[in-house]
Amino acid sequence: MFDGLQEILYTLRQNKLRTLLTAFGVFWGIFMLILLLGFGRGMQNGVMDDFGSDVLDFIIVWGGDTSVAYRGMGLARHIQLGQADIEAIKNQIPGVRIISGESSTSNGKVTFEGKNSNAGIHGIPDEYFKIKEDVPFNFGRKPNQLDVDEIRKVVVIGTVVAERLFEPGVDPVGQEVGVKDVVMTVTGVFYDKGNRGGNSEQVFMPLSTYRKLYGSGERIDMIWLRPESGVDGFELEKNVLELVKRRHSVAPDDNRGIRSFNMAMPAKRVNGLFTGITVFIWFVGLGTLTAGIVGISNIMIITVKERTREIGIRKALGATPFSIVSTLLLESALVTSVAGYMGLVFGVGLLELIAFGLRSAGAKLPYFMNPEVDFQVAITAILLLIVVGILAGLMPAVRAAKITPIEAMRAE
Amino acid sequence: MIRLSDIHKYYRSGEQSLHVLKGIDLHIQEGELVSIMGSSGSGKSTLLNILGVLDSYDQGSYALAGHSVTNLRETQAAHLRNKFLGFVFQSFNLLPFKNAAENVALPLYYQGVGRKERNYRAEQYLEMVGLSDRKHFMPNQLSGGQKQRVAIARALVCKPKVILADEPTGALDSRTTQEIMSLFKEVHRLGNTIIIVTHEPDVANQTHRQIYLKDGRVTTADQVHLQHEAVAI
Ligand SMILES: Nc1ncnc2c1ncn2[C@@H]1O[C@H](COP(=O)(O)OP(=O)(O)OP(=O)(O)O)[C@@H](O)[C@H]1O
Ligand SMILES: [Mg+2]
Numbered sequence: 001m002f003d004g005l006q007e008i009l010y011t012l013r014q015n016k017l018r019t020l021l022t023a024f025g026v027f028w029g030i031f032m033l034i035l036l037l038g039f040g041r042g043m044q045n046g047v048m049d050d051f052g053s054d055v056l057d058f059i060i061v062w063g064g065d066t067s068v069a070y071r072g073m074g075l076a077r078h079i080q081l082g083q084a085d086i087e088a089i090k091n092q093i094p095g096v097r098i099i100s101g102e103s104s105t106s107n108g109k110v111t112f113e114g115k116n117s118n119a120g121i122h123g124i125p126d127e128y129f130k131i132k133e134d135v136p137f138n139f140g141r142k143p144n145q146l147d148v149d150e151i152r153k154v155v156v157i158g159t160v161v162a163e164r165l166f167e168p169g170v171d172p173v174g175q176e177v178g179v180k181d182v183v184m185t186v187t188g189v190f191y192d193k194g195n196r197g198g199n200s201e202q203v204f205m206p207l208s209t210y211r212k213l214y215g216s217g218e219r220i221d222m223i224w225l226r227p228e229s230g231v232d233g234f235e236l237e238k239n240v241l242e243l244v245k246r247r248h249s250v251a252p253d254d255n256r257g258i259r260s261f262n263m264a265m266p267a268k269r270v271n272g273l274f275t276g277i278t279v280f281i282w283f284v285g286l287g288t289l290t291a292g293i294v295g296i297s298n299i300m301i302i303t304v305k306e307r308t309r310e311i312g313i314r315k316a317l318g319a320t321p322f323s324i325v326s327t328l329l330l331e332s333a334l335v336t337s338v339a340g341y342m343g344l345v346f347g348v349g350l351l352e353l354i355a356f357g358l359r360s361a362g363a364k365l366p367y368f369m370n371p372e373v374d375f376q377v378a379i380t381a382i383l384l385l386i387v388v389g390i391l392a393g394l395m396p397a398v399r400a401a402k403i404t405p406i407e408a409m410r411a412e
Numbered sequence: 413m414i415r416l417s418d419i420h421k422y423y424r425s426g427e428q429s430l431h432v433l434k435g436i437d438l439h440i441q442e443g444e445l446v447s448i449m450g451s452s453g454s455g456k457s458t459l460l461n462i463l464g465v466l467d468s469y470d471q472g473s474y475a476l477a478g479h480s481v482t483n484l485r486e487t488q489a490a491h492l493r494n495k496f497l498g499f500v501f502q503s504f505n506l507l508p509f510k511n512a513a514e515n516v517a518l519p520l521y522y523q524g525v526g527r528k529e530r531n532y533r534a535e536q537y538l539e540m541v542g543l544s545d546r547k548h549f550m551p552n553q554l555s556g557g558q559k560q561r562v563a564i565a566r567a568l569v570c571k572p573k574v575i576l577a578d579e580p581t582g583a584l585d586s587r588t589t590q591e592i593m594s595l596f597k598e599v600h601r602l603g604n605t606i607i608i609v610t611h612e613p614d615v616a617n618q619t620h621r622q623i624y625l626k627d628g629r630v631t632t633a634d635q636v637h638l639q640h641e642a643v644a645i
Contacts, residue, residue: 003521003526003527014509014510310507313505313507314518314522315486316464316466316493316499316505317494317522317566318490318491318493318519318570320487320490321486321487321490323522402486404466404467404468405466405493406461407467409501
């Protein structure tokens with residue numbers, strides 16, 4: 001066996017051009033496939049990144065000004081949502097996984113030792129950060145039920161606010177800051193990359209605290225929802241809007257009175273885009289692979305043809321058909337797998353290099369990030385090439401091994 | 413050693429069928445040095461290839477060293493060739509990408525002999541044919557006579573019972589022809605059975621028995637001599 005391998009390596013070395021051509025075909029096929037898959041994944045990662053920390057299925061509902069006269073009431077009536085709306089939704093509409101009300105002031109002053117920063121001020125219940133479950137907390141903790149129950153004067157602040165108030169190196173957690181002139185303790189710092197950093201220019205405190213400080217009573221400015229898994233977000237949004245409109249006597253066709261935003265909408269568009277990208281990649285990838293397969297098959301057929309005379313001589317010297325066929329096939333498997341592996345290594349290497357370059361340069365290409373490869377796909381592709389290479393060689397090899405040596409030697 | 417009876421061979425190409433050997437009866441004993449003569453197209457190479465289990469025949473029977481050579485599978489044929497037979501071709505048939513020593517060692521590879529032993533034996537036989545200083549030369553760096561000597565070394569390396577040579581001197585000048593013939597005679601003295609196909613009476617005269625083929629049949633020497641003379645006159 002080892003001797004046979006040596007014999008094969010020797011033959012390959014003595015036929016450098018043929019070996020190189022075969023190897024290069026396989027190498028190139030795998031190399032291109034890897035690059036393609038990598039870039040496709042890079043695009044997906046880039047688009048995904050643009051969504052920030054938002055989960056992809058949340059729905060927001062908030063009140064606006066009516067634009068359709070209804071039941072004797074005029075236009076431009078401002079609709080104020082309240083805690084009762086949340087309870088009604090909880091009780092009457094199935095399929096809600098999480099619901100959370102939020103009261104907010106778009107602009108408030110936050111101060112610390114003479115420094116100050118503007119920020120959106122939000123009062124939130126405990127559930128709120130379940131909707132933003134991917135938001136990373138750099139320091140400290142999320143607000144919890146105790147904070148709400150005890151009406152604690154605590155806040156979590158976004159990184160943008162934290163950077164403006166605190167010197168680098170100072171741990172904001174535990175510090176006392178002024179929020180609209182009320183002293184409160186910082187319990188956590190979060191980073192939400194949505195809105196190009198705008199989502200981190202915010203301050204959150206327990207809803208109970210907010211209501212007490214600002215006297216907002218049962219008023220709610222925004223309702224956040226997430227559907228249970230398997231529930232259609234669009235259907236849920238429709239049901240919620242219907243209910244809330246009914247409760248506030250807003251015309252069913254009035255889109256301004258009660259407004260909403262459903263993340264499933266852009267998510268759906270992006271999913272469509274992903275499907276497009278994936279289909280494209282597979283199309284081109286399979287094309288590349290097919291080209292590689294055809295190349296290998298051709299080279300194998302030509303190789304065997306070209307070597308018919310050699311096969312005849314070897315048979316005259318006592319080579320059995322089995323040794324002829326197995327040698328030819330092992331040869332092709334060896335070339336294919338080594339070349340395929342090289343293609344894999346170089347392809348992944350180049351992708352890593354690009355990823356590293358992007359990361360270290362801090363460059364941010366639009367819609368491109370972290371190119372990477374699905375290893376299983378890559379290995380499958382190589383195995384496929386090897387198997388096809390062997391199958392392609394099998395037919396002519398068996399034929400060459402079957403004919404009498406004299407016929408083989410006569411071939412030219 | 414070799415016993416042929418009533419061997420027929422046809423070459424078929426499409427509809428047409430060419431009857432090349434028309435009933436050959438032949439008996440060659442162990443240790444004989446035999447030549448096969450005959451005009452071009454008389455079927456000499458065809459006969460030799462059948463003797464060498466390189467080609468099939470259509471009718472008759474053939475026994476080589478007690479083994480029946482009828483309807484053999486390729487694998488069995490390969491073993492017979494490897495064990496009993498050594499070939500020398502007019503066109504040398506060396507593998508162009510292997511050097512002299514490696515060409516000589518190749519039959520041993522198919523016998524499963526280890527690399528070291530192969531190289532050692534190959535060098536021995538190259539020395540015997542007087543080419544030990546050329547063992548690393550590639551075939552295209554060797555003269556015709558040298559190539560044929562490499563081919564003979566390769567035919568001998570497995571110590572076969574029978575050596576078959578198809579016009580081994582056909583591509584060589586008269587001096588080189590003489591060198592090669594001396595080599596064959598030396599090998600013959602070692603006890604090998606040797607069968608040489610040739611056109612050259614000089615070569616045939618150095619063998620102990622001449623077999624003449626005419627029109628696919630073995631004829632007696634006298635008849636052919638008469639014919640030769642008739643043509644000469
Ligand atoms: N592969 C083949 N297909 C068809 N016909 C063939 C084939 N090989 C040989 N022949 C025919 O068989 C006949 C005998 O051929 P062969 O090669 O045995 O002759 P030969 O005696 O060796 O001739 P030469 O002295 O020229 O080598 C010739 O008529 C040749 O045309
Ligand atoms: Mg001939």
